[in-house]
Amino acid sequence: MTLTFLLQVAVGGLLMGLIYALVAAGLSLIFGLMDVVNFAHGELLMLAMYATFVVWLATGLDPLLLLIPVALALFALGVAIYHLLMARALSVQFNRGMVQIFVTFGLAIFLRGAAQFTFGSDFKSVSTSLLANRTIDMGGIFVPLPQLAAGLVSLLAFAGLFAIGRTEFGRALEATREDREAVALIGIDRDRIFALGWGLGAAAVGIAGVMLATFYYVSPNVGATFALIAYVTVALGGFGSLFGALVAGLLIGEVEALTALLIEPSLKQVGMFVIYLAVLMFRPRGLFGTL
Amino acid sequence: MLRLDGVSASYRGLLALQGVSLEVARGEVVAVVGANGAGKTTLLKSIAGQVATEGSIEFEGRSLRRLPAHRITRLGVSMVPEGRRLFPRLSVEDNLRLGAYAKRGVNRFKPFELVFSLFPRLQERLPQRAETLSGGEQQMLAIGRALMTQPRFLMLDEPSQGIMPRLVDDILAAVTRIRALGVTVLLVEQRLVEALAIADRAYVLQTGRIVLSGPAADIAADDTVRRAYLGM
Numbered sequence: 001m002t003l004t005f006l007l008q009v010a011v012g013g014l015l016m017g018l019i020y021a022l023v024a025a026g027l028s029l030i031f032g033l034m035d036v037v038n039f040a041h042g043e044l045l046m047l048a049m050y051a052t053f054v055v056w057l058a059t060g061l062d063p064l065l066l067l068i069p070v071a072l073a074l075f076a077l078g079v080a081i082y083h084l085l086m087a088r089a090l091s092v093q094f095n096r097g098m099v100q101i102f103v104t105f106g107l108a109i110f111l112r113g114a115a116q117f118t119f120g121s122d123f124k125s126v127s128t129s130l131l132a133n134r135t136i137d138m139g140g141i142f143v144p145l146p147q148l149a150a151g152l153v154s155l156l157a158f159a160g161l162f163a164i165g166r167t168e169f170g171r172a173l174e175a176t177r178e179d180r181e182a183v184a185l186i187g188i189d190r191d192r193i194f195a196l197g198w199g200l201g202a203a204a205v206g207i208a209g210v211m212l213a214t215f216y217y218v219s220p221n222v223g224a225t226f227a228l229i230a231y232v233t234v235a236l237g238g239f240g241s242l243f244g245a246l247v248a249g250l251l252i253g254e255v256e257a258l259t260a261l262l263i264e265p266s267l268k269q270v271g272m273f274v275i276y277l278a279v280l281m282f283r284p285r286g287l288f289g290t291l
Numbered sequence: 292m293l294r295l296d297g298v299s300a301s302y303r304g305l306l307a308l309q310g311v312s313l314e315v316a317r318g319e320v321v322a323v324v325g326a327n328g329a330g331k332t333t334l335l336k337s338i339a340g341q342v343a344t345e346g347s348i349e350f351e352g353r354s355l356r357r358l359p360a361h362r363i364t365r366l367g368v369s370m371v372p373e374g375r376r377l378f379p380r381l382s383v384e385d386n387l388r389l390g391a392y393a394k395r396g397v398n399r400f401k402p403f404e405l406v407f408s409l410f411p412r413l414q415e416r417l418p419q420r421a422e423t424l425s426g427g428e429q430q431m432l433a434i435g436r437a438l439m440t441q442p443r444f445l446m447l448d449e450p451s452q453g454i455m456p457r458l459v460d461d462i463l464a465a466v467t468r469i470r471a472l473g474v475t476v477l478l479v480e481q482r483l484v485e486a487l488a489i490a491d492r493a494y495v496l497q498t499g500r501i502v503l504s505g506p507a508a509d510i511a512a513d514d515t516v517r518r519a520y521l522g523m
Contacts, residue, residue, distance in 0.1 A: 171385050172392055175378045181341070182376035184360030185369065186440055187393030 004140045009261045010254065011138075015147040017253020018154035019208055023226050024233035024245040025161060026204035032240020033177050033197040036086065039104040042227025043111035044202050048074055048209025049218040050115060053124050056213075062130045063214050067153065070210045071203045078202025081107065082195040090194075108223075115220040123217040131214055150211035157207050158246055164200070165242065173197060177240065229269075232276045238289025247287060251275070292317045292475055293338070293368075293444060298346035300337045307333035309499040310346070315444075320466065320476040322490035322507060324483050330499040331479040332373050335446045338477075339363055339370040350444065365393050369442035373449055375433040379422035383413060386421050386432055390439025405472070406435040409465045427458030434465065445469060446477045451485065463489055487511040 027041045038044075051070050052063050089103045090096065126132070131145040164170045176183050176193045183190050216222070233252055237244025252272050259271030279286060293315040300308040307330045315321045323331050337344045340360035348355045355363050364370075378386055387406060391399045407414045410431040416424060421432060430450055437445060447466065451459040459482070467489050470476050480486035487493055487507040495503040495510065503510065 168388070168392065171381065171389055174381060175385075175389050178378045178380060179376055182372070182378070184341070185339070185364055185372065185376065186390050186436060187361050187364040188389070189359070189361045 006261070008141050009257050011141055011143055012147070013254040013257025014250060015143070015151040015253070016257065017250040018151040019212055019249075020226070020229050020233055020252055021246045021249020022154040022157055022208040023205050024230040024237065024249050025158065025242055026201035026208075027227075027230045028234045028237065028240055028242065028245045029161075029204065030198060030201040031234065033173060034086075034090075034180075034194055036100045036104070037231075038201070039101065039227075040081075040108035040111060041201075041205060041230060042223025042225070043108045043115075044074060044077070044205045044223070045209045045212070045226050046115060046218070046220065046223035047077070047111060048206040049213040049216075049222060050119060052210045052213040053126055053218050056126050056129070063126055063210055064130060064149070067207060067210050071206045074206025074209075075199040075203040078198035078200070079195045081202070082198035083191075086194070086198065087191060112220050112223070119220065121220055123219045125217045126213050129214055144215065146211075146215035150208075150214065153207060153211050157204060158242070161200070161204065161242055169196070229272065232272055234286075235276060236279050236286055238286030241286070241288040244286055244288030292351060293477070294347075294349045295338070296347040296349075298334075298337055298344050298348060300333050300342050300344045302333045302336075302342060307499050308337060308344075311496075311499070311501055313494055313501060313504070315475060315477055317475055318470070318473065319492065320470050320478060320490045322478045322480060322486040322493040323496055324480060324486055324493055324510075325496035327481070328498075329496040331496055332448055333499075334496065335370055335372075335448050335477070335479055338368065338446060339372075361393070364440055364442075367441070367443040368446070369437040369440045369444070370446040371430075371433045371437045371448060371450060373452070375429050377421040377429055377432055377436070380420055382418055383421055383424070383432055384417040386436050387413070387439050390436040391441075394441065400439075402439050402441055406438055409438075409468060410435060425455075427454045427462070430454055430458075430462055431465075434462070434469075438469070442474060444475045444477070446479070448479045449481060450478075451480060451482050459485065484511065 023045060027038060030036060030038050048070050051073065052066050055061060055066055056063055085103050085107065086100070089100045092099050131149055134145040135142045136145060136148070172183070172188055172193055176188065176190050180190050183193070229252060233245060233248045236251065237246070237248030252275070255271040255275060256268045260268035295311055295313045298308055298311045299306065311334060323334060325331055333342060336342045338348055338355065340355060340358055340363045344356055350366060350368055353366070355368070378389070387403065388400070391402070412428060413431055413435055416428065421429065424432060434447070434450065450462050454462065463485055466476055466478065478486055478490060487510060490507040492505065493507045493510045494501050
């Protein structure tokens with residue numbers, strides 16, 4: 001095994017890790033804000049991928065052009081999920097945690113079923129795009145363009161999320177997360193903040209979905225694979241920490257790639273789960289968690 | 292300015308307020324005194340829209356009942372809650388700026404001047420996290436944050452609680468200055484003497500009912516009141 005080959009694998013892990021990080025960022029944002037684990041998070045990813053696929057199939061538009069429209073659509077969907085489902089789940093008197101789990105879990109099953117009903121269960125893929133099947137040679141390391149673009153877009157999305165965090169709205173998000181009752185005392189409508197938080201979380205996973213669709217097959221169950229990785233990423237990075245999601249996503253991307261290389265490709269997720277168990281045992285709040 | 296008529300409220304399954312009626316006129320400082328568990332905090336929470344109530348609560352002729360809490364704040368009714376409820380991991384500056392979050396226009400950050408003139412120490416601590424402040428400073432920050440909402444009616448829940456005696460005077464002096472700026476104040480306090488010294492009128496609350504009301508000086512002078520209702 002040469003160094004170049006090792007680097008090749010490491011770069012692949014890094015780029016995949018950036019996508020994992022962005023998927024996890026949306027999950028972490030919603031969890032941090034409301035203490036709700038969104039079990040339908042993977043299905044939002046799946047919807048974004050199908051949206052990209054369907055529009056590409058119908059119009060031939062390049063997926064890159066769909067980045068912003070799909071992100072906006074997912075934002076709207078996130079806001080709608082909060083108002084139509086989560087706000088009600090929050091208002092129940094008993095067993096609120098359980099109700100929230102079942103609401104998002106039920107939503108996941110519904111979305112998965114709806115996708116299967118509409119598109120069938122076979123794998124689809126966006127086979128032609130500006131980036132498809134192209135690689136660039138970086139000193140002997142061949143980097144596929146779709147993955148490279150996905151990594152860069154993910155970094156941009158993180159930059160956007162960090163920038164939002166520094167705005168007054170970002171401070172209001174943080175304040176709501178720290179004390180959801182007390183924000184009313186300064187005239188903040190927490191329902192609005194929660195809804196926008198869901199919108200942002202869904203938009204983040206929407207961006208990941210569009211980019212993922214340029215090089216990964218789409219199927220009704222694709223969300224489950226990525227959601228599982230996202231839960232591990234969020235736990236590793238620390239619940240509610242955006243920076244933690246970024247670092248943990250990269251780490252998991254690398255661990256997965258190197259496990260596949262050094263041990264056995266079919267065991268690539270084992271390394272990730274070993275890390276997960278280690279985090280649970282030795283640092284349950286994650287690397288950068290504050291909760 | 293504020294009128295409560297027959298207000299009842301339950302808190303954690305107990306009837307904490309039973310048919311409370313009270314009135315606060317513009318520009319007054321009104322104290323509500325009473326022993327622990329008398330319903331003082333529930334009274335303020337009822338006005339702020341944080342507990343469900345029966346009866347009528349009117350602010351400048353408008354019913355506050357059934358309004359969500361953030362709307363009540365936007366109408367100019369601000370509460371400095373028990374336990375202060377700051378945003379501990381945000382900076383002092385962010386805590387204050389967020390007080391003006393719902394405000395629009397060029398004057399939204401104007402109360403900064405007032406807050407710094409009342410509590411100069413806050414200005415020195417702007418970049419610090421709120422959780423690193425002392426109890427007295429946190430209380431100042433909580434009052435400062437409430438003032439940033441530009442209230443016309445300010446409610447303070449036990450502002451002297453958990454604070455060094457030396458700072459209690461500072462905080463009560465600030466209340467007098469806030470009143471001088473035209474803000475009406477409803478003050479809940481366990482420290483009877485200090486509260487009555489700065490109030491115009493007072494209500495004595497006992498097990499959820501108002502048992503006595505009148506000019507603060509009269510209540511302060513009334514030995515029976517002190518013995519019977521306040522255990523002094």
